[in-house]
Amino acid sequence: MTDTQQPVTSQPWGMTPDGQPITLYTLRNPSGIQADIMDYGGVVVRLLTPDRNGNPGDIVLGHDHAEPYFSLETSPYFGALIGRYGNRIAGGRFTLDGQTYQLPVNNGPNSLHGGTRGFNQRLWTGRPLADGPALELTYLSPDGEEGYPGNLSVRVTYTLTGDNALQIDYEARADAPTILNLTNHTYWNLGGDAGRDILGHELTLRADHITPIDGTLIPTGELLPVEGTPFDFRQPTPIGARVDEPNEQLRFAGGYDHNFVLGGEGLRSVAQVRDPESGRRVEVSTDQPGMQFYSGNFLDGSIVGKGGRVYGHRWALCLETQHFPDSPNHPNFPSTVLRPGETFTSRTVYAFSAR
Structure with missing residues (x-):
């Protein structure tokens, strides 16, 4: 087997703003799925999957080199690991x-x-694992970083499975009480190579409620039934079908940018996205209680991505598995408190197919 056929390879990929070397890791499975992940931000830079005709295409937004990821103006969390607390705190x-x-x-x-x-x-800190192909990433967030209490040790493992899924395992421990909400912020476009918007993508989201928001996108604390609203994706529905309807919640966010309340417990299938044109599908399974569905509302054509591609309005969607936004300020929401002696673990799986 040549080096290019190894399940995990790596290459230098520039320097951080403070001069530390960045490494880009490439994971490949026998079916031809490829994931490129860098250790800066734990970013999923590239994800190649075949369409219904077997033609590979990159289904995530991002950049061809590291520097644009240093600024939110050129990389609004593209593909990144998010913490300590994903989403908003009032x-x-x-x-x-x-x-x-x-x-x-x-x-x-x-x-x-x-x-x-x-x-x-x-x-x-990246480390290829024998099982997989897989990449383990670790980070120690010191007490007081960004105002959060306690030293927090985090381990995230990306695994490219034999049945064509990207599995993300999260683990964290703290030496003092703190709050935690870890997720991944990949921007998906199943058309491949981001050649068009995602309004024709069909979304199925198994959620009966959302946590409605105020004008600053903070949850009110209520649960709003999706029945009879533009937020009902319990049956496959094109994302663009109702995104511009006159609805206060859509107006607040400029489209979809809401936490959906997921039923059930443990690892279960909660969502599916299908692109009718390419035939690609992503099935999302998680053990988390919520998922932020974001329809790329703030993409405005100002960002130039991979291959010189301009990322226009609603050129991608995000499905961020999570605990609820602003949970520490809503006692009725599932707790995000992590205490010494406890270990936080979570798993999310994005399974790929085409037909």
Whole structure:
């Protein structure tokens, strides 16, 4: 077997802003699925899967080199690992065990995706694993980083399985009480190589409720039934079918950017996206209680991505498995508190097919 056929290979991929070397890892399985992941931000840079005719195409947005990922203006969390707390926290404040903590405010009046320099802008330590092909990424977030309490040790493992899935396993431990909400922020376009928008993609999302938001995209604390609303994706529905309907929730977010409440427990199938043109499908399974469905509303044609491709409005969608946004400020939401002696574990699987 030549080096290019090894299940995990690596190559230098530039330097971080403070001069540390970045490595790009490539995972391949026998079916021809390929995932390129860099240790800066744990970013899924490229994901090649075949269409119904067997032609490979890249189904995620991103860049051809590392530098654009350093700025949110050129890379709005493309493919990145998100933490300590994915999604928004109102006012950047939460109270834990009677103590109030202030986080950086970086999204209007709120804290978003871990703060000014979340896990998406940190250099992780990468290690290829014999099982897989797989890549283990570890990061130690020190006490006080971005305002969060406690030293937090995080391990994320990307595995490209033999049955054509990208499996993401999360694990974390802390030495003091803290809050945690880990996710991955890949932008999907199943057409391949981002040649068009995703409004024709058909979404199935097995959720009976969303957590409705206010004008700053913070949950109100209620649960809103999807029945009879543009948020009912319990049957396959084109994303563009109702995205521009006159609806207050859609108006607040400029489209879909909402947490869907997932029923059931344990690892279960919760969503599917299908592109009728290419035949590609992604089936999403997770053990998390929620999923943020985002329809690429803030993509506006200002970002030039891989191969010089301009990423236009709604050129991708995100399916971020998670706990609910702003959970620390809503006692009725599933808890995101992690205490010493506990181990947080979670698994999300994106399974690929075409027909």
